[in-house]
Amino acid sequence: MIDLRSDTLTRPTEAMLSAMLEASQGDDSRDGDSTVMKLEAMAAARTGKAAAAFMPSGTMTNLVAVLVHAQRGGEVLLEAGAHILNSELGGITGVAGAFYKAVPGRRGAMELDELREKIRPATRQHFGAALICMETTHNRAGGAVLPLEHMRAVYALAQDNGVPVHTDGARLFNAAVALGVDAEQIAQFTDSVCFCVSKGLSAPVGSLLCGSRDFIERARAFRRMLGGNMRQSGALAAAGIVALDTMVDRLFEDHATARRLAQGLHRIDASLCDPSEVETNLVRVNVKKSGRHATQWSADLKAKGVLVSPADMWSLRFVTQRHIGAADVDAAVAAFAMLWKTP
Numbered sequence: 001m002i003d004l005r006s007d008t009l010t011r012p013t014e015a016m017l018s019a020m021l022e023a024s025q026g027d028d029s030r031d032g033d034s035t036v037m038k039l040e041a042m043a044a045a046r047t048g049k050a051a052a053a054f055m056p057s058g059t060m061t062n063l064v065a066v067l068v069h070a071q072r073g074g075e076v077l078l079e080a081g082a083h084i085l086n087s088e089l090g091g092i093t094g095v096a097g098a099f100y101k102a103v104p105g106r107r108g109a110m111e112l113d114e115l116r117e118k119i120r121p122a123t124r125q126h127f128g129a130a131l132i133c134m135e136t137t138h139n140r141a142g143g144a145v146l147p148l149e150h151m152r153a154v155y156a157l158a159q160d161n162g163v164p165v166h167t168d169g170a171r172l173f174n175a176a177v178a179l180g181v182d183a184e185q186i187a188q189f190t191d192s193v194c195f196c197v198s199k200g201l202s203a204p205v206g207s208l209l210c211g212s213r214d215f216i217e218r219a220r221a222f223r224r225m226l227g228g229n230m231r232q233s234g235a236l237a238a239a240g241i242v243a244l245d246t247m248v249d250r251l252f253e254d255h256a257t258a259r260r261l262a263q264g265l266h267r268i269d270a271s272l273c274d275p276s277e278v279e280t281n282l283v284r285v286n287v288k289k290s291g292r293h294a295t296q297w298s299a300d301l302k303a304k305g306v307l308v309s310p311a312d313m314w315s316l317r318f319v320t321q322r323h324i325g326a327a328d329v330d331a332a333v334a335a336f337a338m339l340w341k342t343p
Helices: 014-022 034-047 058-069 112-118 148-160 172-179 183-187 213-225 234-246 251-268 294-303 326-341
Strands: 051-055 075-079 099-103 129-135 165-168 192-196 207-211 282-286 309-312 315-319
Touching: 014 234, 034 051, 034 183, 034 192, 034 207, 034 234, 051 058, 051 213, 051 234, 058 129, 058 165, 058 192, 058 207, 058 213, 075 112, 099 112, 112 148, 129 148, 148 165, 148 183, 172 183, 172 192, 172 251, 183 192, 207 213, 251 282, 251 315, 251 326, 294 309, 294 315, 294 326
Parallel strands: 075 099, 075 129, 129 165, 165 192
Antiparallel strands: 051 207, 192 207, 282 315, 309 315
């Protein structure tokens, strides 16, 4: 099977497996673990923040960030298609007790005038804006990268109103590679940021939440509350260290493979996707012209040996990663072409 459902399917490298065998085995939730602390220091340095905390998932890092930044009842402002809002099962409200305001956007970038209108101070009638969230790369926008000038403008607007900013950077290093900058240059426009080592970076498990020392100290308490203390997590952290050391610079290969996929699909029918909008390793494909729902397309492609996820009723999401090569992409395009011709 050619599995294009997610880059979370990446398997650890031999170097990661070797490092995991040799990792320390301290209890990270008690006295700390030296390997975990090394990974956290690396994450903080790579994002230009003072400290970081290792957690099991990106969903947890986002939820912890909301818990730390926003008082219960506060309003969290985020782009309407944000992962936090659409794919994290309502934790922002159900667990953090925060309200949310969805801001219209284009390719994941919030409309600044709309954002400005939605920021309001706390009064006796409402709790007011407590947090602004950005997302880069943006999942539902097909892996779009937020322009640095947009992030700068959002951060300035937030600072003018005394509102903190958190950035969901699950694929932060994909964004950095696409922009040709260090991750720190992206993270300068946010008070906290998270990223996953378990996606394109190929580590088996884990995400890092980065911010100020006081923020991260508070985050550790909420991590414990959510059940995120992982005890002897040195082995997982060891894989994350190798991921940051060795896997960032090769992400451009996944971006090139995604563009190849988009170009192949575009040749079948221009309505399917616009290759010029493929910035990273995600390709969102519109199948509405076929008259068949995305769930049917997913099932039909599976029968031809290609796994892909429905994104909504009329869209499929293809994701490339290091185990997907040019031959896999060409085979997936050929299977798609056969189905496209089928009435």
